[in-house]
Amino acid sequence: MKGGPILAKDKPKPYNCRSALTLTEQILAELAYFQPDGDEPPAIPHVWKQGRNPLVVVVGDNAGGKSFFRRLVQGACSHSKVECIAISMEGRETSPGFVKACVYGTEQWDATGANSAHTILMGIKTCRERDKPHTIFWDEPDLGLSDSWAAGAGVAIREFAQDLPEHTRAVYVVSHSKALVRELLPAQPHYLHLGSVEAPVDLTGWLEQPVKPRDLSKLSEAGHQRFKRIQRILNEKKRK
Numbered sequence: 001m002k003g004g005p006i007l008a009k010d011k012p013k014p015y016n017c018r019s020a021l022t023l024t025e026q027i028l029a030e031l032a033y034f035q036p037d038g039d040e041p042p043a044i045p046h047v048w049k050q051g052r053n054p055l056v057v058v059v060g061d062n063a064g065g066k067s068f069f070r071r072l073v074q075g076a077c078s079h080s081k082v083e084c085i086a087i088s089m090e091g092r093e094t095s096p097g098f099v100k101a102c103v104y105g106t107e108q109w110d111a112t113g114a115n116s117a118h119t120i121l122m123g124i125k126t127c128r129e130r131d132k133p134h135t136i137f138w139d140e141p142d143l144g145l146s147d148s149w150a151a152g153a154g155v156a157i158r159e160f161a162q163d164l165p166e167h168t169r170a171v172y173v174v175s176h177s178k179a180l181v182r183e184l185l186p187a188q189p190h191y192l193h194l195g196s197v198e199a200p201v202d203l204t205g206w207l208e209q210p211v212k213p214r215d216l217s218k219l220s221e222a223g224h225q226r227f228k229r230i231q232r233i234l235n236e237k238k239r240k
Helices: 019-032 066-079 089-094 097-105 113-131 147-162 176-186 203-208 214-239
Strands: 046-049 055-059 085-087 134-139 168-174 190-194
Touching: 019 046, 019 055, 019 066, 019 168, 019 190, 055 066, 055 147, 055 176, 055 203, 066 085, 066 113, 066 134, 066 168, 085 113, 113 134, 113 147, 147 168, 147 176, 168 176, 176 203, 190 203
Parallel strands: 055 168, 055 190, 085 134, 134 168
Antiparallel strands: 046 190
16 A cells, blocks of 8 residues: 555655655645545544644554554655655564564564664664655554653654754654653654544643543454545545
8 A cells, every 4th residue: 555546646746755744734635534525524533733843743542544644654755756764563564584684673582672672773773874865654663662661762762853864854653652752742743643533632632631441342343444434535546
């Protein structure tokens, strides 16, 4: 799903990848996934609040569309011939063996949390070595990290975002970890909540939102319903 019909109506179009602000706002404004469908809410409801840093913090419940948003960013960058360094669970599962070992590590030798720490540090190192414009997207980089280590991950990403390399245009972080996200607040990041029409209005509100247990048996159905709404839009694009 990199690019292709998830983005283009007739042919690939350029996206403004100059900054996190321009790229995100163009995706949210121009793609049907984020727009109401008649009397129905968008396939992916969202709350967007502009910050003051090239960092975008993407939050929301499971099955909210966060990983799909990552694919949209990847597709937009690809269409605009800007590299997107995407680090995700999908990448852990699908990367070739050598790439997987170099980027994600291996649990034959290290614990899951240690591998997650490695991917964050490698992502930062990779950006600092690039000599062309690029975006980096960490999709749940805190996998396997306890709160204290997740907070450390937040510090590392915040310090990176506050001292961005010359060619890094945007930094995206998807996370469920309040320990990680709390450490990003001093950077004054952009806030994007996906998947709910009743989302908190800002990142502080999300951090303060009480946790309400949800029935695990309903998670798969929630994901299926989201997929059906997205698939309907994909089918419409293919017919045009």
